[in-house]
Amino acid sequence: MEASLQLPVSKASHSLTEFRHEVRAFIQKELDAGSFQPDCDSWLAGFSREWSMKMGEKGWVGMTFPKEYGGQGESNLKRYVVTEEMLAAGAPVAAHWIADRQTGPLLLKYGTEYQKQTFLPRICKGEVYFSIGLSEPNAGSDLANIHTKAVKESDEWLLNGSKIWTSGAHLQDYMIVLCRTEKQTEKKHEGLSQFIVDLRAKGVSIRPITLMTGEHHFNEVFFENVRLSDEMIVGELGEGWKQGMAELAFERSGPERFLSTYPLLEEMITVLKQRADADSTYAYTEIGKLVATLVTLRRMSFSIAQLLEEDQPASLVASLVKDLGNQFENTIIETARMLIESEPSTHSEQQYERLLAKAMLHSPGFTLRGGTTEILRSIVGKGLGL
Amino acid sequence: MITIERMLIDTTEKLFKQTCTKELINDSENGIFPKIFWNELDSMGITTIGVPEDCDGSGFTKLDAFAVLKIAGSFAAPIPLAESIIANWQYVELGLPLPNTKQTISMINEDVDLQQHSEGWIINGTFNRVPFTQWADELVSPVKTTTGKWYLLTIPLNLTTTAPDSNIAGESRNKVICQNTSINSSQVIAMTPEHAAQFIHETLLGRTMMMAGALQQILTMSIHHAKERQQFGRPIGKFQAIKQQLAVLTGLATSANVIADSAATATVDNIQFQTEVKIAKTYISQSISKAVPIAHQIHAAIGFTHEHPLHQYTRRLWSWRDEYGSEAFWAKQIGENVLSSSKSLWNQL
Ligand SMILES: Cc1cc2nc3c(=O)[nH]c(=O)nc-3n(C[C@H](O)[C@H](O)[C@H](O)COP(=O)(O)OP(=O)(O)OC[C@H]3O[C@@H](n4cnc5c(N)ncnc54)[C@H](O)[C@@H]3O)c2cc1C
Numbered sequence: 001m002e003a004s005l006q007l008p009v010s011k012a013s014h015s016l017t018e019f020r021h022e023v024r025a026f027i028q029k030e031l032d033a034g035s036f037q038p039d040c041d042s043w044l045a046g047f048s049r050e051w052s053m054k055m056g057e058k059g060w061v062g063m064t065f066p067k068e069y070g071g072q073g074e075s076n077l078k079r080y081v082v083t084e085e086m087l088a089a090g091a092p093v094a095a096h097w098i099a100d101r102q103t104g105p106l107l108l109k110y111g112t113e114y115q116k117q118t119f120l121p122r123i124c125k126g127e128v129y130f131s132i133g134l135s136e137p138n139a140g141s142d143l144a145n146i147h148t149k150a151v152k153e154s155d156e157w158l159l160n161g162s163k164i165w166t167s168g169a170h171l172q173d174y175m176i177v178l179c180r181t182e183k184q185t186e187k188k189h190e191g192l193s194q195f196i197v198d199l200r201a202k203g204v205s206i207r208p209i210t211l212m213t214g215e216h217h218f219n220e221v222f223f224e225n226v227r228l229s230d231e232m233i234v235g236e237l238g239e240g241w242k243q244g245m246a247e248l249a250f251e252r253s254g255p256e257r258f259l260s261t262y263p264l265l266e267e268m269i270t271v272l273k274q275r276a277d278a279d280s281t282y283a284y285t286e287i288g289k290l291v292a293t294l295v296t297l298r299r300m301s302f303s304i305a306q307l308l309e310e311d312q313p314a315s316l317v318a319s320l321v322k323d324l325g326n327q328f329e330n331t332i333i334e335t336a337r338m339l340i341e342s343e344p345s346t347h348s349e350q351q352y353e354r355l356l357a358k359a360m361l362h363s364p365g366f367t368l369r370g371g372t373t374e375i376l377r378s379i380v381g382k383g384l385g386l
Numbered sequence: 387m388i389t390i391e392r393m394l395i396d397t398t399e400k401l402f403k404q405t406c407t408k409e410l411i412n413d414s415e416n417g418i419f420p421k422i423f424w425n426e427l428d429s430m431g432i433t434t435i436g437v438p439e440d441c442d443g444s445g446f447t448k449l450d451a452f453a454v455l456k457i458a459g460s461f462a463a464p465i466p467l468a469e470s471i472i473a474n475w476q477y478v479e480l481g482l483p484l485p486n487t488k489q490t491i492s493m494i495n496e497d498v499d500l501q502q503h504s505e506g507w508i509i510n511g512t513f514n515r516v517p518f519t520q521w522a523d524e525l526v527s528p529v530k531t532t533t534g535k536w537y538l539l540t541i542p543l544n545l546t547t548t549a550p551d552s553n554i555a556g557e558s559r560n561k562v563i564c565q566n567t568s569i570n571s572s573q574v575i576a577m578t579p580e581h582a583a584q585f586i587h588e589t590l591l592g593r594t595m596m597m598a599g600a601l602q603q604i605l606t607m608s609i610h611h612a613k614e615r616q617q618f619g620r621p622i623g624k625f626q627a628i629k630q631q632l633a634v635l636t637g638l639a640t641s642a643n644v645i646a647d648s649a650a651t652a653t654v655d656n657i658q659f660q661t662e663v664k665i666a667k668t669y670i671s672q673s674i675s676k677a678v679p680i681a682h683q684i685h686a687a688i689g690f691t692h693e694h695p696l697h698q699y700t701r702r703l704w705s706w707r708d709e710y711g712s713e714a715f716w717a718k719q720i721g722e723n724v725l726s727s728s729k730s731l732w733n734q735l
Contacts, residue, residue: 142617212697364682
C-alpha cells in the first residue's frame with residue numbers, strides 16, 4: 001500500500017477515556033438542565049454564543065493553543081474527544097467552530113505576535129468568531145480563480161470584491177479573506193494572500209442568502225475600499241494559497257465529516273427500542289451495518305488526529321475520511337426512512353421526525369462544503385499518482 | 387396527425403409553464419392559494435378529466451388524467467389537483483353528481499368510527515396528513531367500519547377541527563379531527579372493497595406520476611446547469627465525474643417515467659393495475675435517494691439556496707416518496723406476495 005495511505009492504529013489512553021467521561025458528564029448535565037436541544041448539523045447551524053462561552057470557560061475552545069495565548073496546550077487527541085462528544089450530542093457549537101478548528105491553528109502557525117495576542121485568547125474564551133472567506137461567484141471548486149483584491153495605497157491596503165456562501169458571516173466577527181495582492185497571471189495560485197478582516201469595518205456589507213430550508217445561514221459579503229493595515233496580513237504576502245491548503249487536513253478529517261446526522265441515528269435507535277413491531281432481522285442488520293461503518297470512521301479519523309499531532313502529512317487520508325463520512329451521513333437518513341415509516345416534518349411533535357427532516361434538508365451541503373466529493377476524489381486520484 | 391389527447395397535454399403544459407411560476411410556488415408555501423391558476427385549470431376542465439362528458443366531466447380517460455398529473459409534478463404545482471380529479475372520479479363511479487365544491491382526499495385514516503342514527507351518521511376519528519385542507523370544502527375518504535363494510539365519506543371540513551402540519555416541501559398536510567361530527571345520509575355512500583382498493587391505488591398512482599414529472603424536471607435542470615456553469619475554464623458538464631453523474635440521473639428519470647406510464651396505462655386495460663402501481667411507487671420512491679443527491683451535487687451551492695428553484699422539486703420528491711407509503715412499505719407487500727405464492731417468481735410476473 002502507498003505509504004501515504006498507511007494509518008497508524010491509535011488507541012485512546014486511559015486518561016483520554018477518563019477525559020471523555022468528563023465531557024460526557026458535562027453534556028449530560030446541560031441536557032438535563034435543558035440548555036440545548038440535540039440537533040443534526042449542529043456544527044454548521046447551531047449558533048449559540050452562550051454555549052460557546054460555556055465551553056470556553058471549561059477550556060474546551062482552542063484547547064490545543066499554548067497557555068500563553070489562553071489555550072490549554074492540550075493534544076489534538078483531546079480536542080478530538082471534545083468535538084466528537086459535542087457532535088454526537090448535537091450541541092450548538094457552530095459559533096466558535098471555524099475559529100477553533102482552523103483560524104486559531106492558522107494564526108499559531110503563520111500569525112504575527114500581535115495577531116496571536118489579539119485574537120487567540122478571545123477565541124479560547126469562546127467569544128470571538130471567524131468565518132471562511134474563500135468562495136466567490138466564479139470561484140467555487142476553481143478556488144484559485146478568485147478576483148477579490150487588496151491593493152496597497154501608501155501605508156494601507158484597500159480591499160475590493162466579494163465573497164459568497166459565507167457561513168455565519170452575519171453572526172461572526174472576523175473573516176479570513178483569501179484575495180489577490182498581485183495581478184492574476186497564468187499561475188493562478190500565485191499572488192494570493194490572506195487577510196484578517198473585521199466584518200463590522202467600514203466598507204463591509206453583508207447580504208443574506210436564504211437556504212432552501214428557509215434558514216439564514218449563507219451570506220454574500222461585499223468589500224468596498226475596506227482599509228486594512230499591514231498588521232492584518234496573515235503570514236507571507238503571496239503565500240495565501242499554500243497557507244490555506246495547510247488547513248485542509250484539519251478541515252477534512254474531523255468527526256464533523258461523519259457525525260452531522262448522528263443525533264438522528266441515536267433517536268432512531270431509541271424509537272426502535274420502543275417498538276414491539278420492529279421488523280427485527282432487517283432492523284438488526286441495518287443498524288449493525290451503520291455501527292460497523294461508524295466505528296471504522298471513528299478509528300480512521302482518530303488516527304489522523306494522531307498524525308496531525310505528530311505534524312505528519314495527512315491530506316490524502318483526510319479526503320478519504322470526508323468522502324466516506326459524507327456517504328455515511330446520508331446512509332443514516334436512508335436507513336431511518338427504511339426502518340421507521342414516517343413523513344419527515346420540521347415542526348412535527350415527534351423529535352424523530354424533526355431530526356429526519358433537518359438531516360434531509362441539510363444533506364445537500366454535506367458533499368459540497370469543504371470541497372465537493374468530485375474534487376476530493378480527484379485529489380485522491382492525484383495522490384495515487386494517476 | 388395531432389390527436390386530441392396530444393392537444394390536451396400541450397395546452398396543459400403551456401398553461402403550467404406560463405402560470406405555475408417560482409413565485410407562485412413560494413407564495414403557496416406562505417399560505418396563499420393560487421386562485422387564478424386554479425380557476426383557469428377548472429375552467430379548462432382539467433379538474434374533471436377522466437369524467438365522461440355526459441356526467442358533466444371533460445371526457446378523456448384516466449390515462450390522460452395521469453399524464454396531466456405528471457405535468458403538474460414537473461412544474462411542482464402546489465395545488466390539490468390530483469385530489470380533486472380523484473374525488474370527482476369517485477362521485478361519478480358511485481352514481482353521484484359532480485359537486486361544485488372543492489375536495490381533498492385521504493387514504494390514511496386510523497380508527498375512524500362511524501355510527502348510523504335516524505337522520506344520518508356520526509363520525510369520530512382522525513384523518514392524518516390530508517393535503518391542502520385549507521383550500522378545500524370537503525374531505526372525501528373511503529372508510530372501513532368495524533363490521534368490515536366500506537363507505538365513501540364526504541365530510542364538510544367546517545365541521546371538523548384541523549391541526550396544521552406540512553411536508554418538507556411546505557405543502558400542507560393537515561390532521562383532520564372529527565369529534566362527534568354529524569353528517570347526513572347522502573354524504574355516506576356504501577362502496578365495494580374493490581372500489582375502495584381502486585381509490586387507494588389511484589391516489590398512490592397520482593403521487594407516483596407527480597414524482598416521475600418532478601424527476602424529469604430535475605434532470606432537465608441539471609443538464610442545463612452542467613452546460614452553463616463554468617469552472618476551470620469550461621462547462622462543468624465537460625468533466626468526466628459530472629458526465630457520469632448525469633448519465634446515472636438520466637437512467638433514473640427515464641426508467642421512472644417508463645414504469646409510471648406503464649402503471650397509468652393499466653388504468654385503461656386494467657390488467658394487474660394494483661400490482662403495477664405498487665411497483666411503480668416502490669421503484670420511483672427508491673430512486674429518489676439516488677437522483678436527488680445527484681441533482682444537488684451538480685448544482686452545488688447555488689442549488690442549496692432558496693432563490694434557485696431546484697429545491698421546489700427536490701423537497702417535493704423527498705416528501706412524495708414517503709407519502710401514501712414509502713418504498714419500504716410497498717416493497718414489503720410486494721415481497722410478501724411473491725414469497726407467499728406457490729408459483730415461481732417468473733410465473734408470477
Ligand atoms: C453548507 C455550505 C457551507 C459553505 N460555507 C462556506 C464558507 O463558509 N466559506 C466559503 O468560502 N465557502 C463556503 N461554501 C462554498 C463551498 O466551498 C462551495 O460550494 C464548493 O467549493 C463548490 O463550489 P460551487 O458551489 O461553486 O460549485 P461548482 O464549483 O460550480 O461545482 C459544481 C459541480 O461541478 C463539480 N466540479 C467542478 N469542478 C470539477 C472538476 N474539475 N472535476 C469534476 N467535477 C467538478 C463539482 O464537484 C460540483 O458537483 C459552503 C458551501 C456549503 C454547501
